[in-house]
Amino acid sequence: MRVAIIGVTGLVGGLILRVLEDRKFHIKELLAVSSALSLGKEIFYQDKKHILIDLEQAICLSPEIAFFTAKEEISKKWAPIFATRGSIVIDNSSAFRMISKIKLIVPEINAHILSKKDKIIANPNCSTIQLVIILHTLHKKYIINRVVISTYQSITGTGKKSIDQLIADSQGISTERIYPHPIYQNSLPQCDLLDEKGYTKEELKLIKETIKIMDVDSMKITATSVRIPVIGGHSESVNITFEKYFNLEDLKSLLSKTSGIRVQDDLLENHYPMPITSHDKDEVFVGRLRRDFSYEKAINAWIVADNLRKGAATNAVQIAEYLVENF
Structure with a gap:
């Protein structure tokens, strides 16, 4: 599975990497997306080197799941673009939480309401x-x-x-x-x-x-x-x-x-x-x-x-796990 993390150098983005590894979430290819200030730098995940890329590059590579952990304005602009290209977006900002047609998910409570049609899924406030x-x-x-x-x-x-x-x-x-x-x-x-x-x-x-x-x-x-x-x-x-x-x-x-x-x-x-x-x-x-x-x-x-764990990164990864297991 090709997975993108937008905001990978932030507190939540970095922790999502750890949680994915802790929970042995299968990733075939990691797309590590950062702001312009960090482009070209390297991070390590599962002992492999990953070059930080921008949003445009990530879209072209069509990730199946995209974790958004950047600012609200980034989510508002880019999450719909990823969704229209076929990615499932799990967004950690407040951009979509109160939009009626977008599901706000805590897996232990309401993951069952998710369907294949849901291309943007909101992660609740911590x-x-x-x-x-x-x-x-x-x-x-x-x-x-x-x-x-x-x-x-x-x-x-x-x-x-x-x-x-x-x-x-x-x-x-x-x-x-x-x-x-x-x-x-x-x-x-x-x-x-x-x-x-x-x-x-x-x-x-x-x-x-x-x-x-x-x-x-x-x-x-x-x-x-x-x-x-x-x-x-x-x-x-x-x-x-x-x-x-x-x-x-x-x-x-x-x-x-x-x-x-x-x-x-x-x-x-x-x-x-x-x-x-x-x-x-x-x-x-x-x-x-x-x-x-x-x-x-x-x-x-x-x-x-x-x-930052259950209040953000872990909950987001649990949503992804549910999607992989059920769809």
């Missing part, structure tokens, strides 16, 4: 993926009415330059700012641009993408997203209200038996999900599970995942 993995499992048994989310998101969600800013901030060095304030020893309750109602794009992604993936128009969701000085790993404090009464131990057991979820829930032993322990892992971790004492049909949960 904070959405780890959230819906938990919500989907619980909704099937207890029916969720309302979700209140507060996220504590790694700077890696905004790319390599955010790491440069964190390092520069910590050393008191002037550099290009990705954020409007210092991120070192700080937290910023503003992830992305604001809308007219005061919600940020990151918060709206959590709300709208969750509803689309789970196909639950009636579910009430609200969110606050915060950027914190952590390199890798998004954390979420989530309050979930159910229609049905639940037994807490049964609920924990249900989660622990679900593929892709790891329960870490022993506060007395200081055992709970953390970004540092979720790093470079593909599971979604959940803990601090406790009944909301203000309402017996609600629960509080703490959800953590590596935002």
Whole structure:
């Protein structure tokens, strides 16, 4: 299989290479696509040297699958061109996520809706993926009415330059700012641009993408997203209200038996999900599970995942695996 990775030198693009190798995804030919600044340079994959090429060259070589991990404007311009040439595009940007005819996929939840006609497939936002993995499992048994989310998101969600800013901030060095304030020893309750109602794009992604993936128009969701000085790993404090009464131990057991979820829930032993322990892992971790004492049909949960693995690269590769296995 001929596979292209657009944005291969970025955080997600580079990690897709690792995930493809980890999961032994069969690639006959790799097309490593980069920006003009890196053209002609070399990368190594499976002990082979690959020259970085541009989008025009990649199109001419007609990849069967094209992973897009570049900026939204690149996806908007080039993904449809690849699709019309026969490639299946798996796009990691927000360019196509809320377009009704384009599928927004988390394989454990809704891969079954994919068909041979789908030439552009959207990979959800990283904070959405780890959230819906938990919500989907619980909704099937207890029916969720309302979700209140507060996220504590790694700077890696905004790319390599955010790491440069964190390092520069910590050393008191002037550099290009990705954020409007210092991120070192700080937290910023503003992830992305604001809308007219005061919600940020990151918060709206959590709300709208969750509803689309789970196909639950009636579910009430609200969110606050915060950027914190952590390199890798998004954390979420989530309050979930159910229609049905639940037994807490049964609920924990249900989660622990679900593929892709790891329960870490022993506060007395200081055992709970953390970004540092979720790093470079593909599971979604959940803990601090406790009944909301203000309402017996609600629960509080703490959800953590590596935002670049399951939140981006792994989910994209799992979509590709499903396509290969089923079409």
